[in-house]
Amino acid sequence: MKKLLPILLLFFTLNAIANGDPNNAKKFGTVSGNVVEQGSSTPVGYATVALMQEGKSVTGALTKDDGTFEISKIPLGDYNLVVKFIGYQEFSKAVSFTSENHTLKLENITLSLSDKVLDEVTVQGEKVNVEYKLGKKIVNMSEELVKGSTSVSDALGKVPEINVDASGNISLRGDRNVRVLIDGKPTQGNVADVLQSLPPDAVENVEVITNPSAKYDPDGLSGIINIVTKKNKMEGMNGSVNVGAGVRDKYNVNGNLNVKKGKLNVGLSGAYRNDRYYNKGNFTRSYLNSGEKLDQQYNEISNPNFGYFKLNADYYIDSTKVLSAFINGNKWNYKQQNFFGYDYRNDQGEYLFSQNGIGRLASDGRNIGMDINYRQDLKKGSLELDFYANDGANEFYSNSEVNGETAEQSYTSGNTMKAAWNVYVGEVNFTHELTEKLKLEAGYKGEIIDASSENVLSLNETQTSLIFPFQSQLHAGYMTLSTELKGIEMKLGLRAEHANMSSDSTLIDYSSLFPTLHLQKKLGEMNSLSLSYSRRVRRPEIDWILPIEVQTDPQNIRVGNQGLQPSYTNSIELGLNHNAKNYSLNASIYTRLSNDVIRQITTFDEDRNVNISQFQNIGKTTNYGISLSSDVTITDWWKVNGGIDLFHFDIDEDQFPLPNRTLFNWNGKLNTTFTLPKELTLTVNGNYSGKQYGAQDINLAAYNLEASVTKKLFNKKADLTLSANHLAFNGERTEIYYDGFTQYNETLWENPVYRMSFTYRFGKMKMKNRERSTGNGGGFM
Numbered sequence: 001m002k003k004l005l006p007i008l009l010l011f012f013t014l015n016a017i018a019n020g021d022p023n024n025a026k027k028f029g030t031v032s033g034n035v036v037e038q039g040s041s042t043p044v045g046y047a048t049v050a051l052m053q054e055g056k057s058v059t060g061a062l063t064k065d066d067g068t069f070e071i072s073k074i075p076l077g078d079y080n081l082v083v084k085f086i087g088y089q090e091f092s093k094a095v096s097f098t099s100e101n102h103t104l105k106l107e108n109i110t111l112s113l114s115d116k117v118l119d120e121v122t123v124q125g126e127k128v129n130v131e132y133k134l135g136k137k138i139v140n141m142s143e144e145l146v147k148g149s150t151s152v153s154d155a156l157g158k159v160p161e162i163n164v165d166a167s168g169n170i171s172l173r174g175d176r177n178v179r180v181l182i183d184g185k186p187t188q189g190n191v192a193d194v195l196q197s198l199p200p201d202a203v204e205n206v207e208v209i210t211n212p213s214a215k216y217d218p219d220g221l222s223g224i225i226n227i228v229t230k231k232n233k234m235e236g237m238n239g240s241v242n243v244g245a246g247v248r249d250k251y252n253v254n255g256n257l258n259v260k261k262g263k264l265n266v267g268l269s270g271a272y273r274n275d276r277y278y279n280k281g282n283f284t285r286s287y288l289n290s291g292e293k294l295d296q297q298y299n300e301i302s303n304p305n306f307g308y309f310k311l312n313a314d315y316y317i318d319s320t321k322v323l324s325a326f327i328n329g330n331k332w333n334y335k336q337q338n339f340f341g342y343d344y345r346n347d348q349g350e351y352l353f354s355q356n357g358i359g360r361l362a363s364d365g366r367n368i369g370m371d372i373n374y375r376q377d378l379k380k381g382s383l384e385l386d387f388y389a390n391d392g393a394n395e396f397y398s399n400s401e402v403n404g405e406t407a408e409q410s411y412t413s414g415n416t417m418k419a420a421w422n423v424y425v426g427e428v429n430f431t432h433e434l435t436e437k438l439k440l441e442a443g444y445k446g447e448i449i450d451a452s453s454e455n456v457l458s459l460n461e462t463q464t465s466l467i468f469p470f471q472s473q474l475h476a477g478y479m480t481l482s483t484e485l486k487g488i489e490m491k492l493g494l495r496a497e498h499a500n501m502s503s504d505s506t507l508i509d510y511s512s513l514f515p516t517l518h519l520q521k522k523l524g525e526m527n528s529l530s531l532s533y534s535r536r537v538r539r540p541e542i543d544w545i546l547p548i549e550v551q552t553d554p555q556n557i558r559v560g561n562q563g564l565q566p567s568y569t570n571s572i573e574l575g576l577n578h579n580a581k582n583y584s585l586n587a588s589i590y591t592r593l594s595n596d597v598i599r600q601i602t603t604f605d606e607d608r609n610v611n612i613s614q615f616q617n618i619g620k621t622t623n624y625g626i627s628l629s630s631d632v633t634i635t636d637w638w639k640v641n642g643g644i645d646l647f648h649f650d651i652d653e654d655q656f657p658l659p660n661r662t663l664f665n666w667n668g669k670l671n672t673t674f675t676l677p678k679e680l681t682l683t684v685n686g687n688y689s690g691k692q693y694g695a696q697d698i699n700l701a702a703y704n705l706e707a708s709v710t711k712k713l714f715n716k717k718a719d720l721t722l723s724a725n726h727l728a729f730n731g732e733r734t735e736i737y738y739d740g741f742t743q744y745n746e747t748l749w750e751n752p753v754y755r756m757s758f759t760y761r762f763g764k765m766k767m768k769n770r771e772r773s774t775g776n777g778g779g780f781m
Contacts, residue, residue, distance in 0.1 A: 029097030032070040033106030035063050035083055043067025044111055046263065047085035048319040051095075053077070062319060065262060076102065083109055084377070085319050129631050129641055130584065132528075132577050137208040137586070144641070144671040146200045147683045148708035148723035150244065150252050150273060150755070151306070152227060153195040158685050160629040160643025160669055161208060162225065165732065168192025172210070172222040173590075173625060174647045174665055174692060177538045177567070177598070179220030182227045183326075186217075188367045188390045188423055193332040195227075197306035199254040199271040201242065201759075204230045210590065211518070211532040211573050214478040214493025215429075215441060218514045218536045221569045221594060229310065231267065236260065238763025246755035249276040254308075258763075265314040274305040281731075281747040287604075288741055291347025296555075298340035307331035320377040329368040336361040338553065355409055357402040359553050367392030381432035381440075390423040400554040414458040415551040419543075421451035439482040441493075447474040455548040468546045472501045480516075491518040499539065499566075507545055507562055512537065530575040538567040538598055544615040556611045565617055569594035583632040591624040599695045604740035611738065618695060622650035625664075642670035649693060656695045658737055665692040679712035700733040719759040726751030 031051075035044045049069050050060035058079065063069045076097045083091040088111040095104060131138040139145075139159050149155040157164035163171045169192060172178040180191050187194045209216065210223040217224075239257035254271030278301055285294040312326035338359040344352040369390040376383045399414040429443040449472040457464045480493035493516040501508040516534040523529055543550075546560040573590040596617040605612050625647030632640045646666045653661065667689040674682040685706045692699040708723035731748035 027076065028072070029074040029076055029102040029104070030070065030072045031074065031081070031095065031097075031104040031106065032068070033104075033109055034066070034068045035085075035091075035109045035111060036067055037088075038110040038112040041108070044085055044088070046316055046319045047083055047088075047111070050082045050084075051079040052082055053079055081106075083111065085111060088113060130586070130629070132586065136212075137210075138205050139208065140205045141200060141203045143681065143710075144639070144673045144683045144685065147681070147710055147721055148685065148706050148725065148755075149200045150275075151196045152198040152200050152203055153192065155200040155203070156195070156206065156225070157687070158669060158671055159206060159208070160641075161210075161627055161645055162206075163667060163689070168196055170195075170225065172208070172225060173623075173627060173645055174649070174667075175222035175592075175623065177221035179217065179224045180227070181224060183229055183371075184226060185369065185371065185388055185390075185425070186423075188369070188392050188421065190332075190363075190365070190394070193306070193334070193363070193365065194330050194367075196304065197271070197273070197308040197330045197332055198227070198229075199242070199252075199273075199308070201240070202229050202254070202256065202269055202271070202308075202310075204228045210588075211534045211571055212516070212536075213491055213518060213534075214480050214495040214514060214516045215443065217445070217476075218495060218497065218534070219539055221536055221538045221567060221571075221592065221597075223536075223571075230256075231265070231312070231314070236763060238761070240759060240761040242757060242759040244755055244757030246275070246753055248278065248750070248753075250274075250753070250755065252757070263316040265316075267312045268310070270307075270309040272305070272307045275303070277302045277304075277750045279747065279749050281745070283743055283745045285741050285743045292352070293345045293347075293349070295343045295345070296340055298338050300336060300338045302334070302336040304332070304334045306333075322375045324373040324375070325371060327368065327370045329366065331366045332363070333365075334361075334363040353405050353409065355402050355404045357400060357554070359400045360398065361552070362397045363394065365392065365394030378432070381430065384427075384429040386425075386427040386429075388423075388425040388427075390421075392423075393418070393420040395419075396550065398551050398553070400551075402554055412458075412460055413551060413554060415549065416456040416458075417548065417550055418454045419451065421449060421542075424448045437484050441478075441480040441482070443478055445474070445476045448472070449542075451542055453542070453546055453548060455550075457549055457551070466548065468503055468548065470501070470503050470542050470546060472499070472542075474499045487521060489518075489520045492516070497537075501540075501545070503546060503562070508540065508565060510566060512568075526579050528577045530573075530577075532573050532575075534571050536569050536571060538569075540564045540566065540598065540615065544598070554610070556613065557608075558613045561614050561616060564598065564615055565596055567594060567596045567598045567617065582634075584630060586627075586629045588627045589625075590627070591622070594621050594623070595619075597621045602696060602736070602738050604738055606740065618655070619652060622648075624648050624650075637675040638672070640670070640672045642668065644668040651695060658693055658696075658698060661693050662691060666690045667692075679716070681710045681712075683708045683710070696737055698735040698737075700735065702730055702732060704729050714760075717761050719757075721755075721757045721759070723755045723757070725753040725755070 035047050036042060037044055043066050045063055045065040045067060047063045048060060049063060049071065050057045051071065051074060052058065059071055059074060061069050061071050074097055076099065078096045081093045081095045091109055091111055129140055129142045141155065145155045145158050153164055153168050156162050156170065161173055169176060170178060170180060180187050205228050207226040207228060209226065212224055237259045239255065241255040242253065244252045252273040256267065256269035258267045280299050282297045308330055310326060310328035315323045317323060340359065341354065341356040343354050346352055367390055369388065371386065371388045374385045396417045401412050402410060404410045425445065425447045427443065427445045432440045434440055451470040453468045453470065455466045474497065476495060476497040478493060478495040480491055482491045495514040497514065498511040499508065500506065514535045518532045520528055520530045544560060545562055545564050547562055548560050550558045552558065569592050571590065571592045573588055575586065575588040578585045597619065598615055599618050600613050601616045601618065602611050602613045625645060627643065627645050629643030630641065634640060644666065646664045648664050667687065669687040671685045676682060686704065688703045690701050704726060705728035706725050707727060708721055710719050710721045712719055726749065729751045731746060734745045736743040736745065
């Protein structure tokens with residue numbers, strides 16, 4: 001007992017000392033708080049909160065749906081508290097835990113939107129119409145573009161620098177050598193048909209990229225148009241439905257449904273459109289050798305209908321990892337009947353003979369695309385993996401019954417072409433910040449196309465059938481370096497590419513390098529100056545090179561060219577952006593020097609009495625021009641935007657002589673929106689194109705005016721819109737100078753066209769938090 005007593009006294013003494021020592025009282029700390037978005041104060045869920053020491057994470061947690069977090073059992077000491085979330089700037093704060101101050105409560109940690117990559121210049125308004133990044137112009141799908149448009153093709157026709165003709169063909173700054181992408185993926189099948197099937201309110205914005213960096217596919221001499229579709233930004237369930245109808249049998253319906261809960265976001269959208277148009281036209285052909293003339297008048301009934309669907313899903317594994325997938329499809333069916341009459345006259349204008357008849361044309365096609373994308377934010381960069389596949393088919397049919405005054409002048413001809421394709425694309429993209437001011441981007445793209453085409457020609461009772469296989473492989477790697485030096489942001493890139501296209505034999509095989517350079521300098525708070533350079537290529541389309549004949553009508557045949565080769569261009573552009581509180585101005589001066597330029601050339605076959613069109617390499621050309629665009633908020637109730645493009649197409653005039661060729665071609669657009677009392681909005685869109693000279697043709701001056709009125713209903717949950725297309729419209733008129741004859745074409749499309757549509761939005765209309773970035777939608781975009 002005497003020996004035990006000292007031990008007990010020692011134990012109680014040490015225990016008392018320990019309990020009374022404040023340094024040992026608390027060995028761990030606790031931190032809690034909530035994370036919100038700057039400006040809106042909306043909670044940011046699933047953000048990473050980490051406590052760092054010497055660059056290493058000691059402990060951490062994810063924020064909950066409401067943006068709150070708590071980290072406990074933190075060893076005492078000094079830390080750097082770091083908050084990260086995709087699409088936001090990183091937040092960092094020094095914190096300390098001591099025995100006296102072991103519990104920290106941090107209220108409203110604010111995250112601001114990321115601008116680490118080359119600075120964006122915002123133009124105006126709560127949601128700006130136009131944003132500028134280095135080498136890229138982003139046009140948001142604003143009200144003045146959507147209202148009165150039944151398809152993306154209609155809306156694109158209102159965007160400065162982009163032109164869409166009545167057949168849906170797209171040109172950028174007057175050049176049809178443009179690459180059109182949807183969510184960074186190449187469009188398969190006929191681009192015009194695919195864009196006609198996509199409703200305008202399914203699109204978030206349009207990226208106009210006239211000098212892309214090495215990260216982008218270099219195909220398309222005049223640049224890239226990337227159409228970015230919408231993704232859900234609302235927590236819970238929400239969506240919209242739109243129905244519309246127009247005069248003389250025109251109907252459309254589209255809708256979307258989104259469900260977002262925690263880490264999972266699912267969206268479904270679809271559209272269907274069925275129209276009928278009544279058009280008319282005429283052409284006059286003068287044969288140079290004989291002096292004879294052919295006059296044709298026709299009335300046309302066309303019935304296009306289009307369908308579209310998309311199912312997409314995003315799963316946010318955590319705040320740095322996102323797995324995304326989508327499946328989408330397009331369906332198009334086009335039928336046309338053409339009632340025509342021909343009059344033939346000699347060089348004195350005297351009547352020789354006449355023919356009349358009916359021509360029928362039909363196109364029926366579909367494609368289905370599937371994409372899987374994984375993106376992960378790394379400590380100093382990001383990694384993205386993407387796989388895309390597309391399966392499609394199209395059948396084209398044409399038939400003509402011609403009745404003449406004699407049996408020799410009467411005949412029946414037709415053409416059927418069936419095409420099918422499978423496309424597979426795999427991509428890897430990697431970014432890494434080498435230093436605070438030096439960023440590396442690198443990646444790989446592989447693309448395989450397996451396609452076939454069957455062509456059947458018929459004349460009276462004789463038929464000829466041909467089948468052509470087609471295979472294509474493309475492999476490309478790129479690297480870019482971005483930095484800042486003395487206030488100048490710079491991006492230098494190089495892309496290496498090998499492509500092989502073959503049918504029964506090798507048609508195209510090349511390896512090439514594509515360097516790019518982008519510079520940008522801010523000039524004060526409102527101005528920026530940019531300079532860019534890129535080397536680009538235009539690869540031939542499949543139907544340009546396969547040796548098939550496609551008869552579009554009794555007078556015109558299109559033939560493939562197996563000798564067609566890629567065209568290359570060197571593009572330089574100087575741009576100036578001025579951004580004030582209520583207006584913006586963008587000006588660009590550019591030039592493109594191109595070799596082996598691809599153009600469709602038409603000749604006359606006297607033996608068959610038909611035009612034969614074929615894509616050919618026509619040699620060197622020089623394009624240069626000036627592009628001006630502006631966005632102005634005149635008052636709270638009046639906004640205006642538009643642009644003017646002046647461009648010159650320099651070509652060998654000895655090879656392609658055209659009369660009175662002018663120095664500049666030009667076109668202009670003006671969109672204006674008036675916000676009126678009683679929840680009414682008036683939108684007016686107008687465009688004018690002056691004479692435009694090509695290789696063999698002159699498109700004469702054309703103009704078009706459209707207008708729409710929208711009434712908001714049911715507490716702004718619904719819109720009722722009345723629109724009028726082709727209010728003022730003079731059609732399309734073309735003078736053609738071919739080898740052997742000249743021709744004047746005039747097409748007058750149905751006008752005016754009145755439509756009414758109703759849109760209803762349902763579900764939660766309040767943002768839970770800013771949409772998390774899922775990369776570039778897959779691919780190099």
